[in-house]
Structure formats: structure tokens, C-alpha cells
Amino acid sequence: MSGPILQVDGLRVHYGAIEALRGLSLEVPDGQVVALIGANGAGKTTTLRAVSRMIRASGGAVRFRGEDVTRLPSHALVARGMAHAPEGRGIFLNLTVRENLELGAYLRRDRAGILRDAERAYALFPILAERRTQVCGTLSGGEQQMLAVARALMSKPRLMLLDEPSLGLAPQVVEKIFTVLREVNREGVALLLVEQNAHKALQLAHRAYVLETGNIVMQGTGAELLASPEVRKAYLGE
Amino acid sequence: MARARAVLRSVLPFLVGLPILLAVQALSPPDYTLILVNVGVNVILAVSLNVVNGFTGQFSLGHAGFMAVGAYTAAKITLAFSGVQLAFLPEAVSDQLVFALALGASMLTAAAAGFLVGMPSLRLRGDYLAIVTLGFGEIIRSLIENMKFLGQATGLSGLPPYTNIAWVGVSAIATVVMARRLAVSTQGRALFAIREDEVAAEAMGVDTTGYKVRAFVISSAYAGLAGGLIAHAILLTTPRMFTFVRSIEVVVMVVLGGLGSITGSVVAAVVLTVALEGLREFQQYRMVAYAAGLIVLMLLRPQGIFGTRELWDLAPFRRLPRPRPFGGRASTGPEGASPTAVRDDSTHGGRP
Numbered sequence: 156m157s158g159p160i161l162q163v164d165g166l167r168v169h170y171g172a173i174e175a176l177r178g179l180s181l182e183v184p185d186g187q188v189v190a191l192i193g194a195n196g197a198g199k200t201t202t203l204r205a206v207s208r209m210i211r212a213s214g215g216a217v218r219f220r221g222e223d224v225t226r227l228p229s230h231a232l233v234a235r236g237m238a239h240a241p242e243g244r245g246i247f248l249n250l251t252v253r254e255n256l257e258l259g260a261y262l263r264r265d266r267a268g269i270l271r272d273a274e275r276a277y278a279l280f281p282i283l284a285e286r287r288t289q290v291c292g293t294l295s296g297g298e299q300q301m302l303a304v305a306r307a308l309m310s311k312p313r314l315m316l317l318d319e320p321s322l323g324l325a326p327q328v329v330e331k332i333f334t335v336l337r338e339v340n341r342e343g344v345a346l347l348l349v350e351q352n353a354h355k356a357l358q359l360a361h362r363a364y365v366l367e368t369g370n371i372v373m374q375g376t377g378a379e380l381l382a383s384p385e386v387r388k389a390y391l392g393e
Numbered sequence: 394m395a396r397a398r399a400v401l402r403s404v405l406p407f408l409v410g411l412p413i414l415l416a417v418q419a420l421s422p423p424d425y426t427l428i429l430v431n432v433g434v435n436v437i438l439a440v441s442l443n444v445v446n447g448f449t450g451q452f453s454l455g456h457a458g459f460m461a462v463g464a465y466t467a468a469k470i471t472l473a474f475s476g477v478q479l480a481f482l483p484e485a486v487s488d489q490l491v492f493a494l495a496l497g498a499s500m501l502t503a504a505a506a507g508f509l510v511g512m513p514s515l516r517l518r519g520d521y522l523a524i525v526t527l528g529f530g531e532i533i534r535s536l537i538e539n540m541k542f543l544g545q546a547t548g549l550s551g552l553p554p555y556t557n558i559a560w561v562g563v564s565a566i567a568t569v570v571m572a573r574r575l576a577v578s579t580q581g582r583a584l585f586a587i588r589e590d591e592v593a594a595e596a597m598g599v600d601t602t603g604y605k606v607r608a609f610v611i612s613s614a615y616a617g618l619a620g621g622l623i624a625h626a627i628l629l630t631t632p633r634m635f636t637f638v639r640s641i642e643v644v645v646m647v648v649l650g651g652l653g654s655i656t657g658s659v660v661a662a663v664v665l666t667v668a669l670e671g672l673r674e675f676q677q678y679r680m681v682a683y684a685a686g687l688i689v690l691m692l693l694r695p696q697g698i699f700g701t702r703e704l705w706d707l708a709p710f711r712r713l714p715r716p717r718p719f720g721g722r723a724s725t726g727p728e729g730a731s732p733t734a735v736r737d738d739s740t741h742g743g744r745p
């Protein structure tokens with residue numbers, strides 16, 4: 156195992172007078188899956204957004220692949236290998252599946268590689284291949300979520316930020332998405348995963364953090380947290 | 394090869410357009426010349442504003458301000474050169490050269506103004522740009538009204554009558570070609586992505602602020618060009634020509650034609666300008682008719698005459714070989730990166 160691909164140190168975010176993140180620190184080791192779980196409003200999405208610089212942090216530092224990226228704009232992070240599949244998916248609804256995938260490769264210039272990766276995305280999610288020329292507004296929620304994951308992969312990321320990939324989806328679709336995430340990770344892409352579905356997330360994660368009102372209150376390996384009585388009680392409904 | 398075709402597409406409209414413009418110029422009775430100039434200037438304004446409001450989905454209300462910057466720049470230059478004949482050149486050629494120089498300068502200063510306004514304000518999302526650009530237009534106007542150097546409220550008069558149908562026509566063609574080439578380029582795709590979903594565009598690695606500023610600067614430059622042209626058609630420039638109302642008129646044309654549709658902007662600019670002239674004999678009622686017409690149109694077709702589509706996307710033209718549509722349904726990958734761009738180019742193509 157090499158060093159961390161992402162290091163977040165004392166991250167603070169304010170929404171007006173409200174402090175959403177109160178000096179949060181976490182690490183994603185290269186090639187691993189890290190899950191953030193917690194209740195609504197705990198700051199999970201805020202953490203992802205602050206890491207990918209979609210919102211401004213009021214304090215703390217983010218290091219990505221050894222470089223301080225705290226002041227870089229979002230699009231520059233994409234160029235450095237961080238892909239964000241945002242909450243609500245951010246699919247271009249007027250475009251076709253293929254066009255959305257092409258946009259995912261916006262910063263790439265290696266035409267052959269892009270074609271290859273698009274084919275790979277279709278292999279991972281065969282339903283997307285069927286819907287290739289369909290306008291995305293007509294896709295189901297699950298298909299859109301698959302597309303969001305596939306599109307994030309098109310930028311050839313080293314680290315992927317995933318915001319609630321299971322939100323509002325049928326169990327089978329959730330299963331499918333997590334299978335793909337596992338496979339993507341096996342190929343060396345690190346994942347930072349925010350999930351309501353704590354059970355699935357912890358099964359997949361090498362490490363996990365539990366967030367409560369902008370602070371990390373517990374951390375450990377996925378298996379440790381799955382076994383922890385507090386987590387089972389608070390997040391797994393037991 | 395693809396490059397050669399792109400160059401041809403940019404040049405062909407001028408080759409076709411120029412003889413027609415010269416013929417119109419020779420034949421049109423002087424009474425109609427000013428109306429035609431107005432039509433052309435409004436086409437330039439509407440198409441250039443469409444780059445910001447339609448392509449990029451931002452809302453600028455300051456087009457008249459940039460027009461003013463261009464008009465005063467051009468006026469200052471032609472006045473400075475009036476009576477000066479450039480060495481070795483016959484007077485007519487010298488005049489045209491001065492005018493070309495003045496128009497170029499008006500585009501540059503308007504672009505610079507666009508950069509200054511755009512840089513801080515385009516970082517904001519939503520309606521802030523509308524407010525900032527609205528404020529900018531008014532600031533420009535009151536600055537001019539208070540600068541002795543620019544003639545204050547009386548403005549600058551006695552400008553040489555350089556603007557003719559050929560100048561306006563060529564400028565309008567240039568604006569349309571610019572918009573069209575932009576729309577089918579990688580940069581244009583980035584603008585559409587911003588319009589559709591700014592957060593997603595940023596997540597794809599599009600430098601959203603950078604592209605918005607670029608679109609704004611380009612748009613401002615062409616507004617400046619329109620300003621320089623209109624000033625030398627009515628031979629004076631006053632602050633009152635560039636009020637907030639002027640900006641609104643342009644916004645109306647863009648919305649009416651369809652946000653994002655180049656041909657829509659052209660058609661709306663032509664129709665509205667001609668309609669206002671045609672209704673002139675009804676005096677004060679013409680604004681009522683104009684407003685009523687707008688309301689009816691917005692009720693029946695809120696997306697504008699063409700929506701985001703182009704003239705050739707509409708049913709009767711469907712069978713003709715057509716250029717690649719942009720925006721909505723086009724292949725959206727960057728030209729260098731899209732696996733399909735090459736194929737699309739060779740299947741359609743043909744028309745500029």
C-alpha cells in the first residue's frame with residue numbers, strides 16, 4: 156500500500172453563520188475505498204463538495220496526490236485525476252448517453268483511449284449500451300445513476316468522489332452499482348463514497364468514517380464499523 | 394482537410410454575401426438605407442448577445458453599455474482623422490481605412506470593458522450578472538454624460554457618414570459566422586454544457602468561469618462593433634442612444650428568436666426592426682401593438698420562435714442536407730476528443 160492519495164486536514168466550511176464542517180480530517184489511501192456515513196445534515200455531501208472545490212472551505216487543507224489543492228478550481232482537480240459524481244447526478248438531460256460519456260472525457264485528447272473507455276463503460280453497464288443514442292431525460296433514475304458513475308470514469312480518475320450513488324434506487328440497481336464500484340476499485344481507482352445505505356457502503360469500504368454534525372465521531376475499517384454496536388444501532392437500524 | 398473545409402465555411406458567406414450587399418446598396422433608395430442599417434446593427438446585437446444569453450445561459454442586460462463604449466471609441470477616432478488624408482491613398486480608400494481602424498478599435502475597447510465587467514461578476518451564479526451588467530450600462534452612460542471629452546449629454550456630432558449597407562452587412566455576416574463557428578466548436582460545446590448544468594460542467598473539467606468570461610468578452614466586442622456602425626450611420630452619438638431600454642430591446646430579440654438559436658436571433662432582429670418601422674404611421678399606438686405582439690408570442694411559444702434550434706432544423710427543411718445541429722442534440726464531445734466527431738463531419742458537411 157502506498158501513501159494516501161487524498162489527505163484532508165482540519166477542513167472547515169461555513170454556510171453563512173452555520174458551521175457545516177468543524178475541522179474535519181480524513182485520509183483516502185491510494186487504491187482504497189473510503190466511506191463516509193452519517194445522518195442527514197451531518198456534512199457528508201459538504202465534505203465531498205469542499206474536497207472537489209465546488210464550495211469554498213473557510214479553513215483547513217486538502218492535499219491530492221501530494222499536492223496542496225486547497226486553492227485550485229474544480230476543473231483543475233478533474234485534470235489532476237479527481238472525478239466527482241455529484242449528488243443529483245448532474246446528467247445533461249438533453250444529451251444522449253453517448254454524448255454524456257463524451258463530455259466526461261472533456262479534458263482528454265487521446266481519441267483511441269476515449270473510445271476504448273466508452274466501450275468499457277458499456278461493458279460495465281450493458282443497459283447504457285442499449286440506450287446509447289437515447290436522450291438522457293428519458294432514462295430511469297437507476298440508469299441515470301449508472302451513467303453518472305460511467306461518466307465520472309471517462310475522465311480516467313485516480314480518485315472518484317461518489318455522492319449517494321444508491322439514493323432512491325431499487326435494490327437490484329443498487330446491487331449492480333456496487334458491483335461495478337468494486338470492480339472499478341479493483342483496477343486501482345480509489346473511491347471516496349458518501350452513503351445513506353451504510354450497510355452496503357461498509358461492506359465495500361476498506362476504511363470508513365462516521366460523521367455527526369460536521370465532525371468525525373468514529374472511524375475504523377469497514378468490517379470494524381459493521382461490527383460496532385453503536386453503528387449497528389444508529390445506522391443499520393438494529 | 395477538415396481545416397480547409399472549416400476555412401471555406403467561414404469565407405463562403407462573405408463571398409456570396411458581398412456582391413448581394415453591393416447590389417442592394419446600389420439599388421436601395423436612400424430612405425430605406427437607414428432602416429436596412431438598423432436591421433443589420435440589430436442582427437449584430439442580437440446574435441452577439443445570444444452568445445451570452447443563449448449559448449451560455451447567463452443573463453446580460455448591459456449590451457447597450459458595450460455598444461456605447463464602441464460607438465464613442467469609433468467616433469473619437471474618425472473625428473481625430475477627419476480632414477487627414479493618409480499619405481499616398483485616394484480619399485475614399487483612406488476614409489474606409491480609417492473607418493476599419495475605428496471599428497477594430499471599438500471592438501477592442503468594448504471587449505476590454507466586457508473583460509472588466511465579466512471577470513468579477515461571472516464568478517457569481519444566477520441573477521447577479523443581470524444586476525451587475527444593468528448597473529454597468531447605467532454607469533457607462535452617466536460617465537459619458539459627465540465627461541467633457543466625450544461631449545457630455547450632447548454627445549459627439551458631425552461624424553463622417555462612413556457606415557453603408559456593405560459595412561453593416563459584412564459585419565452582420567461576420568457576427569453570424571463567428572457565432573456559428575463557435576457553436577460547432579469545442580468551446581461552443583463547453584458553453585452549452587454550462588448552460589445545461591453548470592455544476593456538472595465544472596465536474597467534467599470545464600473551466601466554467603473562464604469560458605463564461607470568454608463568451609462575454611466576444612459578445613461585448615461585437616456589441617462595440619454595432620455601436621461604431623450605428624454612430625456613423627446617424628452621424629452622432631449621445632448617451633441617450635444607449636439606455637437600459639436599448640439593452641432590453643436586444644434581449645427581447647434574443648428571447649423572441651429563441652435562446653441559443655442563431656437564425657432565430659437574425660429573424661427576430663429583422664422582423665422586430667422592420668415591424669417597428671412599419672408601425673410608425675400609427676404613432677404612439679405602435680408601442681402598444683409591439684408589446685401586445687410580444688405578449689401573444691410569448692404565450693404561444695415561450696421558447697421563442699425557434700427554441701434552441703436553427704432554421705434548417707424545422708420541418709420543411711428537414712430533407713435537405715443540413716449542417717450539424719448544435720446545442721440540444723449534437724454530438725457534444727470536444728472536437729479533438731469525440732470519437733464520433735469525424736464521422737459526423739463527413740456524413741453531413743456540405744453546407745456552410
